[in-house]
Amino acid sequence: MIAASARRPIPHHRRMQFHPVEVRRRCTDLGGVARTAELAAIGIDEHSLKMAVLGGEIIRIREGVYGAADAPHDVIAAVAHGGRLGCLSRIRAAGLWVLDRNDVRVHVSMPRTGNARRHVDCRCVTHWTGGPAVGGFAPLVESLAQVLQCFGIEDFFVALESAMSKRLLNHRSLHELGGRLPRMHRWLVGFARWDAGSGLESVLRLRLRALGISLVSQVEIPGAGRVDFVLAGLIVLEVDGIVGHADLASSRHKDLVRDAVASTYGLEALRFDYAMVVHDWPLVEAAILAALDRSRRRRSR
Ligand SMILES: [Zn+2]
């Protein structure tokens, strides 16, 4: 009955009293944050709202906007600021891969004609590129475009491939995303793949592209098992610390066997860890280029 009546506002005389816990549940069902009008539309009267606030089940974030008491802090902050959770904060909340950034700010997607509000403990970054502030979370496409603007192409690309791998985007939303990006960056959407296995893979593919080097991930080499990456068909690249690598003696042994077998195929094996790839790229790049050079010389002899 409630689902059917949710389509149009319920008249005042038909609104009911709800237990405070039930009010919080309904608020959570609406995404953790709800406007008075949305709550009224499912029959919750003002008295029930007051009682739920007094009972600590919901909080009044600002005039006419309530949040479930257990909604994430950054969502509450974004709504108190006058918008919705956007940019990298939204990407994190969706459980997508992000580069290791020490960023504790709340990124807020604001309606273009909205007003930023003062609130307690405001550490917000305001993006004036959002749609109407309904609910607590900005749409993913809106947030991805903000990540590009705020953090640059690598953070954007990692988040994009992560969203694609989890099928949180489709061809239509990718098209919409392309339309939101500056023309010079639209190629990133076409270059992104649906099958990236980790954020590290996304970073590697993007950085190697700049060097004109192709990357294939999760390659099966007979006798060696599956290796993380093969570059330009010549170099096996293994990265310690990515999913599936355990720091055990047996794992170390398997790594050594893999390197030896790769060598018998004429493939040079390189091994780095996550921190080297992400934070010490010049060294990693120099090692890759030198290994490629050696491999190509050997083959041309
Ligand atoms: Zn704020």
Ligand SMILES: [Zn+2]
């Ligand atoms: Zn941002």
